[in-house]
Amino acid sequence: xxxxxxxxKISFEExxxxxxxxxxxxxxxxxxxxxxxxxxxxxxxxxxxQAFGYDRTKILTYVFGVMIVRxxxxxxxxxxxxxxxxxxxxxxxxxxxxxxxxxxxxRDIASKILNLSFAVFEFTLLxxxxxxxxxxxxxxxxxxxxLLCIILAVLLYFLILFLLSSVPFWAPELGWGSHFLxxxxxxxxxxxxxxxxxxxxxxxxxxxxxxxxxYLIYFPIQVYLGNVSGWALLGVILVAVSWVVVLWMVLNIVxxxxxxxxxxxxx
Amino acid sequence: xxxxxxxxxxxxxxMSVNSFSVVLSQKLALSVFLIGKIFRFIIFFLFLFxxxxxxxxxxxxxxxQIIFFFLTFNLIDVITQFxxxxxxxxxxxxxxxxxxxxxxxxxxALFRVLMGGADIIDLITIPPLIILTIIYGSSLEPxxxxxxxxxxxxxxxFLIATAFQIAILAFAIVTLEVDHxxxxxxxxxxxxxxxxxxxxxxxxxxxxxxxxxGIMMSLPAKAIMGLTTPFGILAAFIVGIAFMFLALKFWKYxxxxxxxxxx
Numbered sequence: 360x361x362x363x364x365x366x367x368k369i370s371f372e373e374x375x376x377x378x379x380x381x382x383x384x385x386x387x388x389x390x391x392x393x394x395x396x397x398x399x400x401x402x403x404x405x406x407x408x409q410a411f412g413y414d415r416t417k418i419l420t421y422v423f424g425v426m427i428v429r430x431x432x433x434x435x436x437x438x439x440x441x442x443x444x445x446x447x448x449x450x451x452x453x454x455x456x457x458x459x460x461x462x463x464x465x466r467d468i469a470s471k472i473l474n475l476s477f478a479v480f481e482f483t484l485l486x487x488x489x490x491x492x493x494x495x496x497x498x499x500x501x502x503x504x505x506l507l508c509i510i511l512a513v514l515l516y517f518l519i520l521f522l523l524s525s526v527p528f529w530a531p532e533l534g535w536g537s538h539f540l541x542x543x544x545x546x547x548x549x550x551x552x553x554x555x556x557x558x559x560x561x562x563x564x565x566x567x568x569x570x571x572x573x574y575l576i577y578f579p580i581q582v583y584l585g586n587v588s589g590w591a592l593l594g595v596i597l598v599a600v601s602w603v604v605v606l607w608m609v610l611n612i613v614x615x616x617x618x619x620x621x622x623x624x625x626x
Numbered sequence: 627x628x629x630x631x632x633x634x635x636x637x638x639x640x641m642s643v644n645s646f647s648v649v650l651s652q653k654l655a656l657s658v659f660l661i662g663k664i665f666r667f668i669i670f671f672l673f674l675f676x677x678x679x680x681x682x683x684x685x686x687x688x689x690x691q692i693i694f695f696f697l698t699f700n701l702i703d704v705i706t707q708f709x710x711x712x713x714x715x716x717x718x719x720x721x722x723x724x725x726x727x728x729x730x731x732x733x734x735a736l737f738r739v740l741m742g743g744a745d746i747i748d749l750i751t752i753p754p755l756i757i758l759t760i761i762y763g764s765s766l767e768p769x770x771x772x773x774x775x776x777x778x779x780x781x782x783x784f785l786i787a788t789a790f791q792i793a794i795l796a797f798a799i800v801t802l803e804v805d806h807x808x809x810x811x812x813x814x815x816x817x818x819x820x821x822x823x824x825x826x827x828x829x830x831x832x833x834x835x836x837x838x839x840g841i842m843m844s845l846p847a848k849a850i851m852g853l854t855t856p857f858g859i860l861a862a863f864i865v866g867i868a869f870m871f872l873a874l875k876f877w878k879y880x881x882x883x884x885x886x887x888x889x
Contacts (some may be wrong), residue, residue: 377871397826411680538656540659
């Protein structure tokens with residue numbers, strides 16, 4: 360446990376080593392949220408507007424919720440794993456007395472804590488500048504369910520990233536390409552980070568909800584807003600747990616097979 | 627002058643063929659990136675379509691008008707990416723001193739680092755984008771003057787986009803930072819996916835005058851809808867020329883700061 364704590368400490372300090380990079384990265388997050396915020400603010404300009412099952416308060420809470428949930432769920436260092444595989448740097452870790460998954464999960468946690476602290480600051484700043492109506496969840500059970508959904512989302516994203524990072528075992532040139540396709544394009548589009556999934560027609564919703572992506576952002580915020588409750592909430596949690604279990608099993612198989620074909624190119 | 631222009635066209639063609647060859651040698655990677663770009667476009671397109679189907683309008687614009695704003699943004703963005711992809715490779719050139727090799731060649735260094743690597747993936751997406759823009763543009767029943775003004779303002783938008791790319795290159799020489807500068811520029815311009823009218827002050831003013839996303843992306847579309855004034859159009863061209871002038875000045879200044887480190 361102590362060695363992982365040291366990894367956490369080093370990772371945390373490493374993030375500060377590239378301060379300008381980090382600050383610019385956070386600035387980009389603010390810019391991205393502005394488009395979404397003003398878009399929805401214009402759609403719901405009239406406080407009495409009710410559309411897609413949201414009112415002005417709930418939709419703007421959704422937008423601000425994305426800012427926080429994104430920082431926790433989508434901030435991750437594990438996307439560098441593919442590079443380790445493609446360049447042969449993975450060998451350095453395989454001979455060390457550490458668990459490679461735990462090593463990256465620890466680094467992810469360090470990144471999430473740092474990003475979350477900045478996101479809270481940005482949230483507060485934008486909140487005071489834009490002064491949106493905000494829905495505060497006061498039901499402690501719902502809030503705990505929201506936290507559980509966040510934990511599941513963190514695990515889910517970690518597994519998705521590791522699965523993507525396994526692609527270079529077989530196609531080293533696809534390291535960044537597969538990340539671009541899944542973590543930049545698909546996750547951004549289908550996780551609910553860009554828009555709530557339920558504004559789409561039923562057929563599109565059904566297709567998207569059959570994938571693990573909405574469990575990253577859309578469902579945690581829906582739970583926070585109280586839009587999913589009772590048996591439906593239990594269903595959401597069970598499906599998210601199932602995705603975690605399934606992806607964990609798939610990752611174990613893929614990773615073992617990958618290690619068998621791994622040739623440490625470039626070493 | 628014409629001889630010089632022909633020479634640069636020939637060089638650009640050769641550099642682009644080389645760049646295309648590199649990408650085409652990795653067909654799988656090309657397919658993945660292409661699918662990603664098309665998927666992202668379709669998702670945002672569907673999002674706007676269904677959003678406006680539910681609400682009827684956005685900031686006073688109809689479905690077709692909003693989609694036309696989005697298409698115009700994409701047109702400028704994709705063509706800029708297609709022509710200036712090399713900007714993304716500039717940092718390593720500066721860090722390891724390879725920029726020396728560009729400076730000693732008998733062609734414009736700016737031309738080489740700006741246009742040295744056209745992107746075939748973006749090129750593939752341009753024709754369908756143009757077709758979609760024409761389809762949605764004609765649904766707005768524009769006048770001939772509106773179309774001409776749209777095209778002129780589109781060129782002005784490219785001019786401002788080019789000025790920004792030059793400024794990013796200059797910034798890279800001075801600070802050794804380019805990756806985030808490019809991405810911040812892209813995030814800023816992405817605010818032009820929708821008409822700047824949806825933003826509130828002071829952001830709207832910032833996007834109109836400081837980072838003139840409104841002039842680059844929104845104004846051409848407004849011209850085709852007949853929503854511009856002669857003064858607005860004149861101001862847009864002045865801003866375009868001024869931005870290019872300042873970017874070139876910045877580039878010249880940055881060159882004096884190049885230290886040729888590591889070479």
